[in-house]
Amino acid sequence: MTLDLADIIRVIRKRVRLMVCIFLIAVFVAGVISFLIPPTYEAETTLRIKQPKDLADSLLADVPIGNTLVTQQLMSTYAEILKSRTVVEDMIVKTQSGKSKKVRYEDMLDRITTEPVKDTEILKIKVQAGSPKEAKSGTNTLVDCFLARLTTLVRSEDAAVGDFIGERLIEAKQDLDRAEDALEQFKRQQQIVAPEAETQALVDNLSKLNELKAENTVNLAASRARLESAQKQISQEKGEFIADSPLIEQYKAKLADLEVELVSLLPNYTDKHPKVIATRAEIEETRNKLNTEIARVINAETPSMNPIYQGLLQGKIQAEVEIAAANAQTAALNKITTEGEEDLTKLPAKEQDLARLMRDDSLAQDIYVMLAKRREEAKISEVMQPTDVQIVDRAVLPDKPIKPNKRMNILMGAFLGLLAGSGLAFALEYLYKTINNGDDIDYYLDLPVLGNIPDFEQSAAMDQRRLRKQIGKLIPKNEKEEKA
Known part of the structure; x- marks a missing residue:
């Protein structure tokens, strides 16, 4: 059966x-629910995410589409770091x-939204x-916890080195005090004012070698x-990586x-000697080529462009390179120092003791100064180390709630309500096809209506109700006339 406009209007x-009725009920229910739902406020802050310069140049060398993908x-x-359990629970x-x-971590996570602005950083x-206050405080605290977590990840290696140097500095100060006391006591006992020229030359040479050894040991x-710090963090992040x-x-x-x-x-x-300058320049050039190759390998081997993970990998490989170079230096310095010690044995016993004490004192001074x-x-590096994340705008108190609207x-x-009312009306019309009046006969049967039999019982009941209403109106009026 097809519907036309006349059927719909009918x-x-x-x-x-x-x-x-259904329309009004739906509007009433929606209004009541809207006023009963507690308001939800939303605060917003913006960050600028910069590309790390130390990795960007080398890592993006093979990316033909520019920096958009990396950004x-x-x-x-x-x-993802901002939504990590460590950051969010710290904020909670x-x-x-x-x-x-x-609030549980999972519930708070549903309240946090991150949205990158297209074609920007x-x-x-x-x-x-x-409440507005909670929204503002939560947003700013979340950003602060996020930046603190980034700082911890980025500076972990520097912190490990700083702790080592701090411990070694205390030991170096004690060694320096002992060396100075021993030299002073020996000079006083032997009544020595200044060493011989040959002894002084040997001491200077050995002191320089020992200074190089000490610096190499610290490095x-x-x-x-x-290396230990990088390996520990890499194992926590994604496991071991071998270049x-x-x-x-x-x-x-x-x-x-x-x-x-x-x-x-x-x-x-x-x-300032040309040979020394040339060798150092070649070392610098080799280091640059090595770093470029390390970055290339990391970019090729790690599908994720996580800058923190890549920084850890690069730091790990560079630390391995530095350890290999330092071990080679140690072997060479030990060999040269042994030759210097042999020259020292040719001096008289008194001069040998003095030379050794002077060497130890000079070495202790050099180590202490270098460590300090x-x-x-x-x-300075820990304080001044730049971050790739900058706060552009901090959150402010929101003026009005975002929910409920x-x-x-x-x-x-x-x-x-309008949709449900219309649907129910048409459903009743076509599911319950009963004939209630002459119009239904004309519509469904397409037959002329000659007459209809009235419902006498219903008419009598209506007449009785109408009569009672009229009597009710007349009785009070008669009573008023009698009182008057």
């Missing part, structure tokens, strides 16, 4: 009361310390809460600390040979 006229991957990476502790019932962060220990590149091994071997050559030149030449300098450099809810309720 059904609407027939069921208009039902449709209006998007950086956004996704930092968004700081914002809800005084509350008896704290901007990342929007939104946090929802039950070796620092590299091992960085299998013949070119890396070639550069590592060449760098070790150049470091040994430099060590053999320093005892005999000054820093390295410690200050580590502190009362106007939209009422409009939606009205639409659903």
Whole structure:
């Protein structure tokens, strides 16, 4: 059976009361629910995600489409770190310390939204809460916890090196005090004012060698600390990574040979000697090529462009290179020092003792000064180390709630009520096809109506009700006339 416009109008006229009732009920329910739902406020902050310069140049060398892909991957990476359990739970502790019932991590995660702005380095962060103050505080605290976590990840290697240098500095100060006391006591006992020229030359040479050995020892220990820290974090992130590149091994071997050559030149030449300058320039060039190759291998072997993970991998491989070079330097320095010790044995016994004490004192001074300098450099590096994330705008108090949208809810309720009322009206019309009046006979049977039999019982009941109403109106009026 097909419907035309006349049928639709007829059904609407027939069921208009039902449709209006359902419409009003739906609007009323939507309005009540909208006013009963507690309001939800949302605060927003924006961050700028910069590409790390140390990795970007080398890592993007093989990317033909520019930096857009890398920027998007950086956004996704930092968004996941921001939503990590460590960051979110830290934010929950700081914002809800005084509350008896704290929000669970999973529930808080549903309130956090990250949205990168297309074709920019901007990342929007939104946090929802039950009040404007909580929304603002939660958003700003979340960003602070996120930046603190990034700082911890990025500076972990520097912290490990700084801790090692701090411990070694205390030991170096004690060694320096003992060496100075021993030298002073020996000079006083032997009544020596100044050593012989030959002894002084040997002491200076051995002191320089020992200074190089001490510096090499510190560098070796620092590299091992960085390697241990990087390996620990890599194992926590994604497991072990092995860089299998013949070119890396070639550069590592060449760098070790150049470091040994430099060590053999320093005892005999000054820093401004052409041979020393040329060797150091070649070492720098080899290091740059090695770093480029390391970055290329990391970019090829790791499908994820996680900058933190790649930085850990690069730091790990560089630490391994530094350890290999330091070990080669140690072997060369030990050999040269042994030759110097043999020359020292040719001196008289008294001069030998004096030379050794002077050497120990000079070495202790050099080690202490070097460690103190390295410690200050580590502190400065830790404080001044740049971050790839900058806060553009902090969150402010939101003016109005984002939920519930009362106007939209009422409009939606009205639409659903109208839809439900119309649907029910047409369903009743075509499911229950009963003949109630002459119009139904004309519509369904297409027959002329000659007459109808009235319902006398219903008419009598209606007449009785009408009569009672009229009597009720007349009785009070007669009573008023009698009283008057």
